[in-house]
Amino acid sequence: MSQNLAQLTYGIVGLGIMGGSVAKAIRKNIGGRIFALDKNDDFLRDAKNQGVIDDGFAPENARKMLAQCDVVFVCIYPRATLEFLREHKNDFKDNALVTDISGVKAMLQQDFDSLCPPNAHLVLGHPMAGGEKEGFSAANDEFFKNHNYIIIRQKNQGAENDDNARELLKNLVRAMGFSRITEVDSETHDNKIGFTSQLCHVIASVMVESAEDPEITSFGGGSFEDLTRIAMINAPLWTELFLSNKDKLLAHIRTFKNHLEQMERMIERDDHDGLQDALEKVREKRIQMQRFKESRK
């Protein structure tokens, strides 16, 4: 497998905001030949007109595209990713790297062995970037700059090939702009992401539900907006993510509720010192998190 990224052929499956940004980041930072597959003709036409992709393929021509690609990014919803990998298991180029962007890995992990293409390398991954926008028009080549990338290490897969494939993916995403790459198993991924991503989206959504009226922002200093920006949510995608990581997400909700109830009780009983002490600790912990993050930039 060639490590010269500029000489590879890339295939993007799904040219929405994520796949589109993958294509644009590769075009800008790497070069190579870029193909994309999407059921939306407009996305493909726009991407081609803008010089982001070299050619576009409709879903019925998937095989034709996959046969030519050294690297395939599957950038569609989790369940659709599972189906795509299953359907096209035998359609990849020899030695190709195949990767995905799903926010929850349990579904793919469960069937991992049966999804692995016999002649190519499947490495699950997760670009930690998102937003309320959708579609190719929202994609941009700086979308991933300084963001985190998580690569899933398969515990029961010791093959050298797999190490090479992960190494290629790491080089690739670093070139695309991601600054911190973390390798973990899929169980750890789903647990951590259940907290940093899904629980945050649940909380933000519940905050918006709890708001009395849309004019509430007249009374805001920015806190409410910061806290709820992510509630401009892609409902079908997040429904799928919440439910496919159900057990871990529910455990995080319960932990959160316990802590909330502790704080509620301190307020109820006017526990000034307990509350102040808790808030001091929170401040210290959050500042530590900030420092940790900056030390890793």
Place this chain on the structure above:
Amino acid sequence: MSQNLAQLTYGIVGLGIMGGSVAKAIRKNIGGRIFALDKNDDFLRDAKNQGVIDDGFAPENARKMLAQCDVVFVCIYPRATLEFLREHKNDFKDNALVTDISGVKAMLQQDFDSLCPPNAHLVLGHPMAGGEKEGFSAANDEFFKNHNYIIIRQKNQGAENDDNARELLKNLVRAMGFSRITEVDSETHDNKIGFTSQLCHVIASVMVESAEDPEITSFGGGSFEDLTRIAMINAPLWTELFLSNKDKLLAHIRTFKNHLEQMERMIERDDHDGLQDALEKVREKRIQMQRFKESRK
């Protein structure tokens, strides 16, 4: 009372991030003569050296300062504000406008009549800006730009004087950079702020408490950081704010918990359609809020 803002003498009580920003915003946008009172000599010296204030006063010289000021901004903690107003009730210049910045008004409202200076005008107010920083060095003259200001309208005070005083305060804060000024009674203020500000700070703090480790940000795409930035909290101040708005804040916590439990139950029972429908509504509501906010800019 002169409406020519540039010819007035301003007195700032407490030269931390808020009072310091008030002073800087007046200096930059209005002019006038600016005095400040603080127990911290360094704040006063820095402010004078930087040309932000014309003179600084130690707390024991409060009377000397107040006797000269046409407008007094009391920029200290809520309970300290109450005590300051009580102690200096008879020390203000005739016809002066006296205002505060407390995040909760109940405490001041309860004693409002007894706090009103006999010869000056007390108008409660709330600049909706804040952050994790503290002290005069964190103050800046753009801190209030495009932020909300809330002015408390006293229901039982129909006097013409009071209208004039509120009018002066409105002109003043608009000149300082605030873009949206809302007038409400103190009960409404405390209820709305209990939601947009205090509940948000509770939620953010509880999220940080619930985090397993400071390295959790390796797994974040920004949601967790956005949601918890306000948890870098000034613990003594927020303890006071939470407890002085206890009943309203607890009611908001209960509403939030009810909505959270509804979503939790939908996830538990795999209610795909119910969840997707709820998230669609949340998205729509949050987008409406954004539109409302932008329409008021």
